[in-house]
Amino acid sequence: MSKKTLRLARVKSGIHDDLPTELRFESLVADHALTVEWNDLEQSLEKLVDSAGELLLRKDGRSTRVFWHRLGSSVYLATGGRHYRFDRVEASAVEAAVNDASHADIKAPMTGKIVKVAVSVGDTLKEGDTVLIVEAMKMEHELKAPFDAVVETLDGEEGAQVDLGQILARLARVQTD
């Protein structure tokens, strides 16, 4: 059975917590076994119950109840009273910050709505300047310039719906000494 790949970004306080984690996972049906791999770590679990909105997972001899709800590209989890949101993100979003040397495409990290366009075509930006803010489920995600750059193209206006991975702006790097 082949392993599946999933890129997950933890959402905390309305923004993606850090760079998404690339996850590989596999389920061996016969013994309920489940393995997850990330950053060269591999962990095994058992899936005991998998019902609507509720999982019972066993790891290291201890079973844990996890509640879940999925909406589009987001999954909400609760376990031990602690709550989480993970977004499935495109590979391109992972790489946006480390784009090629001359250009960076700013892509929608999730399906949502543009709530703010902070720049115009031709604007010169400093690294870290906000280009756009995309909102989904009242969670805002700021899309920032990965380096000093000039806005080359801009596609999308405030209030527009955008799809996961859609290119919203293209930035050309400005060489600084």
Added chain:
Amino acid sequence: MRRRINKVLIANRGEIAVRIARTLRELGIAIVAVYSEADAEALHRRVADESRCIGPAPANESYLSIDKIIEAARATGADAIHPGYGFLAENPKFVGACEEAGLVFIGPSQAPMFELGDKARARKIAEAAGVLTVPGLAEVADDDLAAAGTKIGYPVLLKPSAGGGGKGMVEVHAADEMKEKSQAARRIAKAAFDNDTLIVEKLVRPARHIEIQVFGDGQGDAVALGERECSLQRRHQKVIEECPSPVVDEAIRERMEASALSLTKSLKYAGAGTVEFLLGPKGEHYFLEMNTRLQVEHPVTEMVYGVDLVAAQIAVAEGNGIPQSLRDAKPRGHAIEARIYAEDPEAGFLPTPGPVLAVHRPEGPGIRYDGALEGEGEVGVDYDPMIAKLIAWGPDRDSARRRLLRAFGDLALLGITTNSGFLVRVLEDERFAKAKFAIDSLEGWIAEDGFFDDPNDKALLYAAAACAFGKRATRSGEGSEASMSADADVYSPFDREGPWRALQGKAD
């Protein structure tokens, strides 16, 4: 005067309206809900027998509108009004309006509510009843504030005389800060309570916030039902409460109950009330204020004393006096309540209104969930962000604490950010387990490095997320919307036939 109450209008919303409706249902009393346009789908409306819309979302035009609520009571033929807490619960004008309209107000009469509603007056009444108040002065003019602070001894606390719920309290640590801080305090008081009168009190530290539950018959008799420990606060807002207090022994309890009863009886107070005290390091107690209503944290008293305070309020309102069950009530075990807020502890506790996608509630003996969310819903921007309370009873404090933690493990409020993980963190803290805290402790804990570190296993979270992403998107209506179905990729390796499917519920 005895009268039978047949239909009660609940002039409130949220968890407390749902909780009051529960008791009314048990008593066979018809339930009328009022709701704002923002609450048309709210649970408190659905648990009622009938309901009336009382206006748009802003509380000033709905839940705080005396005229609209009285009119709703008239239109539905209600014979009594329960105010809950907050909104109009401590507004003497509302009590007067009910009386004029021939409606029974389930609570104290107008006079004691008016007298106790002002902190300066309340201090005088308490002193007249022989109750020790925090050293301080009422209604001090601006020019005399610094001198008053020196006389009382810094640090002092400035409080809006007309205030409540901890709003607008400002600490002053030295005379030279007084001018600036008092101007700020007056501005806040004016804005929040339309009255800029301040009282100055000594900031007693370390101290615990302990309150006594009282219950009066309106004729000068009253009973006390022990104390509640409410020291764990953030910005003067209670976070976790318990009954009994781990630091109150029988001797302190007797003294505090005697003070609370003296005040309650002197006012010929009717119904449920709470007398709040500061408990100093030597076991001495100082009167703070008296709340003339049901408290948010009343469930811990109900669980430990085995009583229903709402049922008792109705008995008194019907003229039947204090129920014998209250007079006979004896404390048993320990109860702890945690307040669940729609707020983000890791983003400075900012409110987090928004949609709620799914709710799972804990079950089992000794667990109580008072909430107003069931399944899909919305936490709006117009009202208080407290959305639920989780309460656990146990034979002793640590059993109650462990049970509450277990209950949190069986709770899910999905789609919205809440302080649930923060509450778990506090309940797990060794200092909480050992009851080593005072009023300022929680703020200190929050400021510690690593306080919000997540102990959950990443592998578990990732595995759960992978399983969930392998499913169709969940939604009420189960994928009936085209947009959701289009999105619902079923690429999961788990959705295959196999022996484990026997355990699998029908997910989609």
